[in-house]
Amino acid sequence: MWPLSPAEVEALRLSVRVAAWSTLVSLPLAALAAFVLARYRFWGKEVLNGLLHMPLVLPPVVTGYLLLLLLGRRGPVGAWLDQTFGLVFAFRWTGAVVAAAVVAFPLMVRPIRLSLEAIDRRLESAAHTLGANRLWTILTVTLPLSLPGIVVGAILGFTRSLGEFGATITFVSNIPGETQTLSLAVHSALQAPGGEPGAMRLTAVIVLVTIVALTASEMLGRYVMRRTQGHVPFHE
Numbered sequence: 405m406w407p408l409s410p411a412e413v414e415a416l417r418l419s420v421r422v423a424a425w426s427t428l429v430s431l432p433l434a435a436l437a438a439f440v441l442a443r444y445r446f447w448g449k450e451v452l453n454g455l456l457h458m459p460l461v462l463p464p465v466v467t468g469y470l471l472l473l474l475l476g477r478r479g480p481v482g483a484w485l486d487q488t489f490g491l492v493f494a495f496r497w498t499g500a501v502v503a504a505a506v507v508a509f510p511l512m513v514r515p516i517r518l519s520l521e522a523i524d525r526r527l528e529s530a531a532h533t534l535g536a537n538r539l540w541t542i543l544t545v546t547l548p549l550s551l552p553g554i555v556v557g558a559i560l561g562f563t564r565s566l567g568e569f570g571a572t573i574t575f576v577s578n579i580p581g582e583t584q585t586l587s588l589a590v591h592s593a594l595q596a597p598g599g600e601p602g603a604m605r606l607t608a609v610i611v612l613v614t615i616v617a618l619t620a621s622e623m624l625g626r627y628v629m630r631r632t633q634g635h636v637p638f639h640e
Contacts, residue, residue: 412606414581415589422497422585423565426504427512431558434512438553441513442520457510464570468503471575475502499576500583504565511564512557519553520546559621563614586610 408416437456441449459467475482476494485491493499523546531541547554569587576583578592590606593599 408605408609409602411580412589412602412609415584415586415606416609418497418500418581418583419566419585419587422500422504422568423562425501426508426565427558427562429501430505430509430512430561431554434509434557434561435516435550435554438513438516438520438557442517456513459507459571460510464507464568465574467507468571468574471499471503471506471571475499475575493576495576495579495583497576497582500568500572500585503571503575504568507568507571508561508564512561515553515557515560516550517553519550519556523549555624556621559617559624563617563621566613566617567610 441453441456472494473479475485477483477486477492482492482494485493491498493502527549528541528545531545532538536544566585567587568585569591572583572585573588573591578584578588580592584592586606586609590603590610593603593606
């Protein structure tokens with residue numbers, strides 16, 4: 405049953421690559437979205453919150469189809485990106501990054517928002533009283549205190565991206581060496597005669613990586629929380 409074949413190793417490598425880029429791209433945007441939702445009141449906030457969390461409830465295949473309509477070569481945004489910058493996402497590994505980022509985005513926003521809402525606003529007020537401007541307060545008070553949520557969000561996003569299937573296969577297809585991630589490789593193995601051993605190997609890898617990532621998320625979240633609680637910049 406072991407070891408992994410070269411094609412399976414390539415699928416693992418591509419999965420980690422896609423998940424890493426997905427997390428790097430999504431994390432700043434997720435933090436910004438969480439900050440807006442946690443700190444501001446405005447007309448249409450509930451609608452924005454619903455749109456941001458829509459990938460959680462939409463079937464992944466529908467999400468992938470919407471991405472194909474929007475970012476495909478004939479889509480309004482995809483055609484413009486292709487003609488203007490030469491960027492093509494459909495049926496490319498970069499499209500797999502986009503699909504994974506969209507699906508994982510709500511899982512990153514939620515813990516960051518909860519972390520921001522748990523911050524004692526009096527600490528930020530104290531920073532303002534001591535002369536810190538808004539940007540410096542965010543960098544030195546808000547960001548460190550919300551770090552547990554950011555860490556948890558990043559790891560959850562990475563794990564979700566690693567296991568993404570529906571949106572990916574719809575948007576970028578299942579191309580070995582280009583878009584075939586671990587989940588898609590499991591699907592291909594199950595479609596081929598005698599492919600069950602390969603599917604079992606890849607499933608074991610996915611389960612192992614997921615357990616490690618979730619365990620790391622819990623441990624890192626607790627560690628960062630202890631560090632931030634022990635080094636609060638301002639006290640009442």
